[in-house]
Amino acid sequence: MTENIPENNVVLRADHLVKTYDEGAGRVEVLRDVSLSVQAHEMVAVVGASGSGKSTLLHVLGLLDQPDGGRLWVAGEATENLGERKRSHLRNRALGFVYQFHHLLPEFSALDNVAMPLIVRRMTRPQAREQAAALLDQVGLSARASHFPGQLSGGERQRVALARALVTQPACVLADEPTGNLDRSTANIMFELLAKVNQTLGTAFIVVTHDPALAALAHRQLHMLAGRLS
Ligand code: ADP
Numbered sequence: 069m070t071e072n073i074p075e076n077n078v079v080l081r082a083d084h085l086v087k088t089y090d091e092g093a094g095r096v097e098v099l100r101d102v103s104l105s106v107q108a109h110e111m112v113a114v115v116g117a118s119g120s121g122k123s124t125l126l127h128v129l130g131l132l133d134q135p136d137g138g139r140l141w142v143a144g145e146a147t148e149n150l151g152e153r154k155r156s157h158l159r160n161r162a163l164g165f166v167y168q169f170h171h172l173l174p175e176f177s178a179l180d181n182v183a184m185p186l187i188v189r190r191m192t193r194p195q196a197r198e199q200a201a202a203l204l205d206q207v208g209l210s211a212r213a214s215h216f217p218g219q220l221s222g223g224e225r226q227r228v229a230l231a232r233a234l235v236t237q238p239a240c241v242l243a244d245e246p247t248g249n250l251d252r253s254t255a256n257i258m259f260e261l262l263a264k265v266n267q268t269l270g271t272a273f274i275v276v277t278h279d280p281a282l283a284a285l286a287h288r289q290l291h292m293l294a295g296r297l298s
């Protein structure tokens with residue numbers, strides 16, 4: 069089951085977010101006015117051209133980067149006045165992340181990679197491993213628990229990365245092109261797995277994808293264009 073779902077069922081809400089990068093070459097207004105509300109159990113796809121600000125949006129929504137304007141609530145909690153420690157805590161408690169490249173630790177088994185977020189939370193190793201094993205089972209990889217990332221296929225690594233994102237029972241998973249590095253049939257399997265997890269565990273997803281066919285599997289599709297989401 070999913071934890072951290074606020075009473076109004078809104079796991080993530082953004083109002084008029086603004087994010088600007090000030091580089092030598094000049095100011096880039098990446099997010100001009102982004103508003104979004106994601107309900108528990110929802111699966112939202114975000115599509116848009118390369119460079120349109122999709123990753124920037126996920127970083128801001130995921131509390132990895134601060135917006136320059138607007139307001140953001142995560143699991144019902146207003147985030148603008150949180151210090152770094154409370155932001156990290158909220159991130160660890162309420163959110164999960166999956167990236168285009170799996171970011172698994174190569175010297176740890178699949179099981180220990182999935183257990184890691186719980187060990188960071190100071191759960192005992194046997195308990196963390198037990199919960200990690202249950203998540204590996206959810207993504208169909210029980211038989212690969214003792215394998216290292218280097219011994220897994222690209223699709224299997226992404227499934228381990230998904231299990232790791234889910235092991236803390238986040239209200240919402242933010243996925244940045246989780247199938248971008250996979251071939252068509254492996255990408256389909258991964259996306260169908262996201263949809264299955266969304267249905268069975270009730271985890272909300274915001275999935276950035278280039279693939280219109282995959283985006284069509286989500287409940288809603290949003291488009292990033294000129295710093296706006298619609
Ligand atoms: P997408 O994920 O849609 O491809 P990004 O969010 O990565 O787009 O980037 C959006 C724009 O912001 C691009 O023009 C990119 O060059 C710029 N950008 C992203 N991160 C930074 C940064 N840390 N500093 C300056 N510019 C950045």
Ligand code: MG
Nearest residue numbers: 122123124244
């Ligand atoms: Mg990107």
